[in-house]
Amino acid sequence: MSCWNPHVWTCVLLTLCYTVAKDTAPPTPRVQLSFEELKASGTAHFLTFLLNTTDYRILLKDEDHDRMYVGSKDFILSLDLQDINREPLLIHWPASQQRIEECVVFGKDRNGECGNFIRLIQPWNRTHLYVCGTGAYNPVCAYINHGRKAQDYVFNLDRGSVESGKGKCAYNPKLDTVSAIVNEELYSGVYIDFMGRDAAIVRTMSKRSAMRTEQYNSHWINDPAFVHVQLIPDSAERNDDKLYFFFREKSVDTWHSPNIYSRIGRVCLNDDGHNCCLHKTWSTFLKARLVCSVRGADGIETHFDELQDVFIQQTQDNKNPVIYAVFSASGSVFKGSAVCVYSMADIRLVFNGPFAHKEGLNYQWVPYSGKIPYPRPGTCPGGIFTPSMNSTMDYPDEVINFTQKHPVMYNAVYPVHRHPLLVRTNVNYKFTSIAVDQVDAFGVRYEVLFLGTDQGTVQKVIVLPKDDKETEELILEEVEVFKVPASIKTMKISSKRHQLYVASVSGVTRLALHRCDKYGEVHADCCLARDPYCAWDGKNCSPYSASSQTCAGGGT
The missing domain is CATH 2.130.10.10 (YVTN repeat-like/Quinoprotein amine dehydrogenase)
Incomplete structure (x- = not known):
């Protein structure tokens, strides 16, 4: 019988999928919060001022000006990093009515395509940004003056600088x-x-x-x-x-x-x-x-082929950052997500091969x-x-x-240790975005992964060494960050402020990196959570500090 007999191949795939799913069932989150529970915790802020817009997916963090710049349909926003609802600055930059009508004549959707969807926000110099939008299928770009200092409170589009965005921004808002x-x-x-x-x-x-x-x-x-x-x-x-x-x-x-x-x-x-x-x-x-795959006992590799997001973790050596990448499986039979980690040494080796x-x-x-x-x-x-x-x-x-x-x-680039850092199969979601924070607690450095999903949730995960060959994955929490579930498009992390900024088509949420009190009210619950942001201060499970008494990620 031919090894390419479709019935045999389907059986092989199903067997392989079952094996991977069985072996990679995710651990139970230490804490799970619905949107209402997250809201009640006081550790998240949701963009509440009303705009007739959608598609908040472009985020640019500016720590020097204490601002987060956000691109959506027809609007560019400048938000306070600490309180995204405090005195937001807005620029309304729609396509002209004539251009919208021309876009509709070309057969495009009036609401979903014939708007100015902002797809590029980049720092230009100390006082200006360069921004581009789809312009109702006629890309346009311009400069924005955001002032020299945070106190300037300036956010103006230079209308005289508007120019063609061809070759800089896609016509179609669905193409990133x-x-x-x-x-x-x-x-x-x-x-x-x-x-x-x-x-x-x-x-x-x-x-x-x-x-x-x-x-x-x-x-x-x-x-x-x-x-x-x-x-x-x-x-x-x-x-x-x-x-x-x-x-x-x-x-x-x-x-x-x-x-x-x-x-x-x-x-x-x-x-x-x-x-x-x-x-x-x-x-x-x-x-x-870029290969991200799981090798079965029979040597067959199950591939996660579709790259979804990349996070570059800088190190003391700017030539050798650590690259975290989120993948999903592209097949109709096998579904799943994985996170793989790559080294620049391995990447350069392939390019020199x-x-x-x-x-x-x-x-x-x-x-x-x-x-x-x-x-x-x-x-x-x-x-x-x-x-x-x-x-x-x-x-x-x-x-x-x-x-x-x-x-x-x-040659292909394989991840560190030739296998994913973590895998998800047999779940009703896939990972769409990633941000990584480094946390130092009790003399140990932890890499904390924040993983956004297509169901509008964020998982906080750490992967700890178990022995010489194995690791242990802990889902510290899983939270719903939007009232109406929507796929998470972009995440930006501010280690300085201990905040995560999350964007979807429906809005923006600012999320604290820890909710230590949710682990419990006694010493054992706090320490068993193994969250490196948290430790027992003698009375409560609180954010870790140098004076914290016990636990912080490690356990005791």
């Missing part, structure tokens, strides 16, 4: 845009065209040439969903700085399973393209697959075994390995030709 401004240059992962078919990684607002990934080349990017972008230095040499893009995309091999791949791609900041064949096109773009190459009668992917041209494709000019190269324009034609044909690395 990721962006970063570095040295007054805007880097975006964006769909450029009205039809939503031309996706690219783009550099605009530059004194240099605008740059993009090669157009309509499915081997570069293929129908991607952009998730995150982050500048991560490679060395002490600034010329080696690279921008990393996280996204998921459709496989170019339609016969291949899975048909969705999660990716990490990168470009050099000082990439100027080349006159040979990549004019105004990245000459350093490379990408690799073999390139993927197609050869043979069946055009199978194999590691490229021929001569690699110098400088190695993907390296930056003027860096540690290319000190004599001032620009990618100086690269030999053979380097550019190789890069154009080999943008994919053969």
